[in-house]
Amino acid sequence: MNVLSQDEIKTLLGKHQGLCVSIFMPTFRTGAESQQNQIRLRNLLRSAEEKLLAGGLRPQEIKTLLEPAQALPGNVLFRRRQSDGLALFISADLFRCFCLPETFGELIIVADHFHVKPLLPLLGSDNRFYILALSQKEVRLLEGTGKNIREIELESVPGSLAEALQYDELGKQIRFRTGAAGGGDHSTMVSGHGAELDDAKDNLLKYFRLIDRGLHDLLRDERAPLVLAGVDYLFPIYREANTYPRLIEEGIPGNPQGISAETLHHATLKIVSPYFQKAEHDAVAQYRQSSGTGLTSADSREIVPAAHHGRVGLLLVASDRQQWGTYNGESGAVQRHEQAGAASEDLLEIAAIQTFLNGGTVFTLSPGKMPDKSDLAAVFRY
Numbered sequence: 001m002n003v004l005s006q007d008e009i010k011t012l013l014g015k016h017q018g019l020c021v022s023i024f025m026p027t028f029r030t031g032a033e034s035q036q037n038q039i040r041l042r043n044l045l046r047s048a049e050e051k052l053l054a055g056g057l058r059p060q061e062i063k064t065l066l067e068p069a070q071a072l073p074g075n076v077l078f079r080r081r082q083s084d085g086l087a088l089f090i091s092a093d094l095f096r097c098f099c100l101p102e103t104f105g106e107l108i109i110v111a112d113h114f115h116v117k118p119l120l121p122l123l124g125s126d127n128r129f130y131i132l133a134l135s136q137k138e139v140r141l142l143e144g145t146g147k148n149i150r151e152i153e154l155e156s157v158p159g160s161l162a163e164a165l166q167y168d169e170l171g172k173q174i175r176f177r178t179g180a181a182g183g184g185d186h187s188t189m190v191s192g193h194g195a196e197l198d199d200a201k202d203n204l205l206k207y208f209r210l211i212d213r214g215l216h217d218l219l220r221d222e223r224a225p226l227v228l229a230g231v232d233y234l235f236p237i238y239r240e241a242n243t244y245p246r247l248i249e250e251g252i253p254g255n256p257q258g259i260s261a262e263t264l265h266h267a268t269l270k271i272v273s274p275y276f277q278k279a280e281h282d283a284v285a286q287y288r289q290s291s292g293t294g295l296t297s298a299d300s301r302e303i304v305p306a307a308h309h310g311r312v313g314l315l316l317v318a319s320d321r322q323q324w325g326t327y328n329g330e331s332g333a334v335q336r337h338e339q340a341g342a343a344s345e346d347l348l349e350i351a352a353i354q355t356f357l358n359g360g361t362v363f364t365l366s367p368g369k370m371p372d373k374s375d376l377a378a379v380f381r382y
Contacts, residue, residue, distance in 0.1 A: 024104035083150035101148035133256035134230035149265035157214035208241035298374035310358035
């Protein structure tokens with residue numbers, strides 16, 4: 001499985017050989033319903049075959065193109081890593097598979113470029129967050145939105161303090177006293193005196209620095225907040241090791257080992273909701289305060305080229321709205337269409353993606369919260 005990142009979006013938006021297949025579908029994580037995942041995927045791949053055949057490809061070319069995706073339903077690891085939605089991108093020179101915390105409707109697009117619009121809710125910094133669940137025996141990273149949560153597989157992070165320090169008997173180094181705190185939550189304290197406590201902290205700091213180092217590449221392009229889950233005394237030690245700039249001060253207290261992703265998700269929403277509300281309020285306020293300075297616009301014909309050239313620092317986009325048209329990246333010309341045509345693209349999508357790729361911040365707001373009753377509003381960097 002691939003991790004959705006700025007680099008991956010850039011790769012998807014590049015030029016690719018031949019026809020590009022974009023497939024989106026909802027998935028179930030566990031239970032009897034999860035068996036529908038394989039059936040639904042096979043059906044969608046059959047539909048993709050028909051579209052590719054209609055597009056002029058020969059049967060053998062179609063078989064070769066779709067072979068990586070056809071192998072997924074029988075892949076045990078793929079079945080175990082399901083989240084809320086699946087996104088597949090297939091071309092002659094590229095295959096990407098994303099299991100994401102977003103529920104997609106079933107969709108197949110075959111065109112000369114990949115269709116990435118369903119990913120937009122995951123690209124903005126206004127509705128996503130991470131949870132780092134820390135204990136001495138386990139470390140988990142989860143990615144969440146307001147509705148969904150999924151666990152991210154960590155490959156370059158030590159799985160435990162013992163693994164990080166290569167101790168066979170961790171108890172010889174640190175002694176713990178544990179007491180129940182209700183609801184499966186536990187509070188843990190380091191016991192010992194003087195040098196023992198110093199050694200314990202040093203060991204934890206080494207452990208957390210290895211974790212931070214492992215997360216660095218994974219989160220280097222991220223702007224979503226990170227919330228810690230762990231016993232209270234671990235928080236200041238991890239903050240000392242942390243280099244991720246969007247670590248939230250408030251954490252989820254208690255030992256997270258064995259606590260379900262859904263429970264952590266519910267607890268984290270209480271922490272990040274005010275954070276997102278403030279960020280949204282500040283973004284709208286920034287637009288209004290900048291109005292009249294020449295650094296704002298609500299016109300897609302001006303915003304889209306500016307986003308393409310990296311001039312948009314802040315973009316507000318109305319949810320569930322489209323503005324159809326075309327954009328010529330070479331000339332900078334934007335044409336608006338009254339309705340979608342064969343060559344039409346969603347100008348709101350283009351503006352959002354280009355702003356994201358150029359390091360700007362994108363907020364998706366309900367139409368009623370948009371300033372100036374517009375579908376698109378931008379604050380320019382210059």
